[in-house]
Amino acid sequence: xxxxxxxPVRVYQHLVLTGSAVLGGVLLGLPLGILSHRVAxxxxxxxxxxxxxxxxxxxxxxxxxxxxxxxxxxxxxxxxLTLYALLPIVRNTVTGLDGVPAGTVEAARGVGMTNAQxxxxxxxxLALPVIVAxxxxxxxxxxxxxxxxxxxxAGGLGVFxxxxxxxxxxxxxxxxxxxxxxxxxxxxxxxxxxxxxSRPVRTLQPAWDRILRPLALIPMILxxxxxxxxxxxxxxxxxPDVVIGSKEFSEQLLLGEILAQTIEENTDLRVRREFGLGGxxxxxxxxxxxxxxxxxxxxxxxxxxxxxxxxxxPLETEKVYKTVKEQYQKKFDVDWLxxxxxxxxxxxxxxxxxxxxxxxxxxxxxxxxxxKMTAGFPGEFMERADGYPGLSRxxxxxxxxxxxISPDLMYEVLQRGDVDVIAAFSTDGRLEAYHLRVLKDDxxxxxxxxxxxxxxxxxxxxxxxxxxALGKLAxxxxxxxxxxxxxxxxxxxxxxQDVAREFLRAEGIIPAED
Amino acid sequence: MIELKNLTKSFDQGQxxxxxxxxxxxxxxxxxVLLGSSGCGKTTTLKMINRLIEPTGGEITLEGENILRQSPxxxxxxxxxxxxxxxxxPHMTVSRNVEVVPRxxxxxRAKRRARARELLDMVGLAPNDYxxxxxxxxxxxxxxxxxxxxxxxxxxxxxxMDEPFGALDAVTRDSLQKELLQLQRRLSKTIxxxxxxxxxxxxxxxxxxxxxxxRLEQVGAPKEILTAPESxxxxxxxxxxxxxxxxxxxxxx
Ligand SMILES: Nc1ncnc2c1ncn2[C@@H]1O[C@H](COP(=O)(O)OP(=O)(O)OP(=O)(O)O)[C@@H](O)[C@H]1O
Ligand SMILES: [Mg+2]
Numbered sequence: 169x170x171x172x173x174x175x176p177v178r179v180y181q182h183l184v185l186t187g188s189a190v191l192g193g194v195l196l197g198l199p200l201g202i203l204s205h206r207v208a209x210x211x212x213x214x215x216x217x218x219x220x221x222x223x224x225x226x227x228x229x230x231x232x233x234x235x236x237x238x239x240x241x242x243x244x245x246x247x248x249l250t251l252y253a254l255l256p257i258v259r260n261t262v263t264g265l266d267g268v269p270a271g272t273v274e275a276a277r278g279v280g281m282t283n284a285q286x287x288x289x290x291x292x293x294l295a296l297p298v299i300v301a302x303x304x305x306x307x308x309x310x311x312x313x314x315x316x317x318x319x320x321x322a323g324g325l326g327v328f329x330x331x332x333x334x335x336x337x338x339x340x341x342x343x344x345x346x347x348x349x350x351x352x353x354x355x356x357x358x359x360x361x362x363x364x365x366s367r368p369v370r371t372l373q374p375a376w377d378r379i380l381r382p383l384a385l386i387p388m389i390l391x392x393x394x395x396x397x398x399x400x401x402x403x404x405x406x407x408p409d410v411v412i413g414s415k416e417f418s419e420q421l422l423l424g425e426i427l428a429q430t431i432e433e434n435t436d437l438r439v440r441r442e443f444g445l446g447g448x449x450x451x452x453x454x455x456x457x458x459x460x461x462x463x464x465x466x467x468x469x470x471x472x473x474x475x476x477x478x479x480x481x482p483l484e485t486e487k488v489y490k491t492v493k494e495q496y497q498k499k500f501d502v503d504w505l506x507x508x509x510x511x512x513x514x515x516x517x518x519x520x521x522x523x524x525x526x527x528x529x530x531x532x533x534x535x536x537x538x539x540k541m542t543a544g545f546p547g548e549f550m551e552r553a554d555g556y557p558g559l560s561r562x563x564x565x566x567x568x569x570x571x572x573i574s575p576d577l578m579y580e581v582l583q584r585g586d587v588d589v590i591a592a593f594s595t596d597g598r599l600e601a602y603h604l605r606v607l608k609d610d611x612x613x614x615x616x617x618x619x620x621x622x623x624x625x626x627x628x629x630x631x632x633x634x635x636x637a638l639g640k641l642a643x644x645x646x647x648x649x650x651x652x653x654x655x656x657x658x659x660x661x662x663x664x665q666d667v668a669r670e671f672l673r674a675e676g677i678i679p680a681e682d
Numbered sequence: 683m684i685e686l687k688n689l690t691k692s693f694d695q696g697q698x699x700x701x702x703x704x705x706x707x708x709x710x711x712x713x714x715v716l717l718g719s720s721g722c723g724k725t726t727t728l729k730m731i732n733r734l735i736e737p738t739g740g741e742i743t744l745e746g747e748n749i750l751r752q753s754p755x756x757x758x759x760x761x762x763x764x765x766x767x768x769x770x771x772p773h774m775t776v777s778r779n780v781e782v783v784p785r786x787x788x789x790x791r792a793k794r795r796a797r798a799r800e801l802l803d804m805v806g807l808a809p810n811d812y813x814x815x816x817x818x819x820x821x822x823x824x825x826x827x828x829x830x831x832x833x834x835x836x837x838x839x840x841x842x843m844d845e846p847f848g849a850l851d852a853v854t855r856d857s858l859q860k861e862l863l864q865l866q867r868r869l870s871k872t873i874x875x876x877x878x879x880x881x882x883x884x885x886x887x888x889x890x891x892x893x894x895x896x897r898l899e900q901v902g903a904p905k906e907i908l909t910a911p912e913s914x915x916x917x918x919x920x921x922x923x924x925x926x927x928x929x930x931x932x933x934x935x
Contacts, residue, residue: 272769272771274765275769278732279758279783279832280758280759281755368774368816
């Protein structure tokens with residue numbers, strides 16, 4: 169297996185995230201710990217609050233912060249990780265300070281130290297090993313939880329894990345999980361070794377001590393380097409020109425990559441990829457807030473879910489596109505560029521042999537057996553305006569059981585027989601590969617879902633060359649092509665970059681190999 | 683001069699009276715020894731003088747000024763204190779321990795170093811061997827000597843010494859007692875010295891204050907205490923060593 173090309177970048181992002189979170193945890197937790205040690209009445213409440221924070225499920229906290237900070241990426245991820253880092257640091261600071269012998273504290277007062285001098289010169293140095301142990305715990309927690317930060321566009325090694333789940337590619341999952349685990353060990357070791365180097369009392373022969381002490385600081389310095397570099401870069405504002413986002417399933421990852429390569433090869437803009445964001449609302453928020461500049465979206469999704477327009481009766485492709493284009497410009501200052509040329513609608517899919525056995529061709533045919541069937545629906549579908557609740561209202565039946573299921577695993581799960589019906593995407597190559605049958609939406613429940621790039625208008629104004637470059641993609645991907653490309657990625661597990669490049673070259677959108 | 687006026691300290695909401703109405707004048711340039719058995723309130727008295735413990739009654743004046751009106755930090759920096767439990771800072775080298783107060787007072791590094799070496803020499807710890815060690819690398823007696831050096835470092839006019847030679851063997855103790863006497867004669871410090879050992883008290887004291895259950899039994903020059911004990915407690919205190927000496931001599935013959 170070859171390692172993903174962006175592994176170094178993701179490790180770097182992961183280190184920046186964890187490093188800044190631990191730093192934040194120390195800057196906040198140390199004073200809180202000191203305060204709780206000195207002011208007995210604060211101790212309970214402080215430790216209790218830090219403990220409560222720790223129990224909030226990580227994804228929920230990320231999502232809450234997303235809303236609270238009204239931004240994506242680094243900021244909410246950093247806040248979440250800092251909050252998680254707090255408890256071990258506060259607790260160990262209190263424990264460490266409590267452990268300083270009373271006689272020593274009294275001696276510090278007795279020789280005439282002020283409170284601050286006593287703290288800095290006597291109590292903190294003596295509590296340091298315990299405090300550092302807390303920082304190590306915090307760092308390990310952070311490395312682990314930082315893998316979830318990819319969900320809100322903060323990057324890091326979690327990108328591979330999410331991407332791997334989407335593509336059903338275990339290699340990619342490992343490419344995220346193994347470096348993350350290794351990183352946790354390395355970070356732990358580095359902090360330990362840094363603490364050893366700063367211990368006042370030597371434990372080795374003086375000669376060895378003199379050599380090893382400076383060396384023991386090196387791992388920490390190396391780990392903090394990304395943080396310093398990132399800080400420097402942020403200060404000097406060297407940001408990529410355009411950031412491209414995508415949702416977390418394979419077609420979106422592929423479309424994102426196609427957009428990215430098209431821009432890279434046709435303009436001299438610098439592109440950053442923030443693929444695999446957790447769902448429509450997160451992508452939308454990221455776009456509107458300027459965390460990303462471009463992402464691929466489907467007209468029907470924009471129409472029903474983002475604009476929340478109540479649909480009455482069948483919707484025409486043209487009309488939906490016109491509506492979302494106008495409304496997005498007006499409400500969000502975002503433009504829908506020319507559609508790619510295919511629609512990816514939701515579609516109920518069943519096993520071919522069941523369809524033959526029960527003579528199913530359209531959704532209404534399921535009514536008789538629906539009560540005995542188990543459905544597998546992506547989480548989003550359970551809630552969306554164009555999802556399950558509306559579906560059962562329109563068709564007048566619901567399924568015996570409906571399970572939440574990853575959009576990228578559901579085809580396989582259906583084929584295996586664990587569920588009987590799924591809400592598939594019509595362009596998914598696996599429908600055919602797994603011998604699944606798509607049922608006709610005979611009551612026109614679903615609107616058209618034409619895929620098109622969404623771009624912020626200010627980005628377009630700043631880089632007018634984007635419109636020309638992306639214009640080359642308009643109408644270039646029909647449903648059959650999309651299905652084929654999807655299958656290459658999700659079925660044959662070929663690298664997204666390769667599939668995208670091959671397609672773009674064949675279409676002459678980017679220059680052929682030289 | 684340090685003056686204790688009706689000094690009282692009770693713990694546990696008045697249940698234990700560690701110090702009970704103590705009146706005592708500690709004259710400038712003298713060694714005043716607080717003598718008494720374990721638990722009689724010696725340490726408590728000493729700690730009240732540099733405000734590590736606040737009295738529940740009475741007052742202490744230093745050169746006529748109530749110490750409660752002074753900043754505790756400034757007060758402590760001009761009074762050297764040798765702790766009963768030694769109280770060295772375990773994370774600092776011997777030299778750094780001795781330099782603590784000079785550092786707080788903002789002395790130059792070179793001056794601090796030189797001062798620490800001088801004092802270590804004086805308490806019989808060769809600086810080249812000991813300056814860079816940590817307290818845990820010293821014996822109990824050596825640690826006590828570092829404690830004495832630390833108290834002397836900033837050349838304070840007052841010294842409070844809480845059983846500073848308790849962990850030493852008779853020979854070292856004897857030599858350190860001599861050192862202290864010489865030092866005191868040279869620099870004429872005002873010293874409050876706590877001990878429960880009547881021989882040490884007699885050796886060092888210009889005046890002895892005998893404490894019993896937090897109360898002052900008798901105060902006076904060693905000779906007065908030995909020849910004219912004013913209470914049964916003091917008489918017993920003085921006669922006991924004589925009896926012990928007799929037993930010792932009987933055993934030898
Ligand atoms: N923090 C405290 N709380 C309650 N009681 C205390 C406290 N400190 C001291 N005491 C009591 O006060 C009395 C005097 O204690 P102090 O430490 O002054 O004795 P001492 O004369 O120094 O004895 P030693 O020779 O054993 O050191 C003792 O009975 C002790 O139990
Ligand atoms: Mg005592």
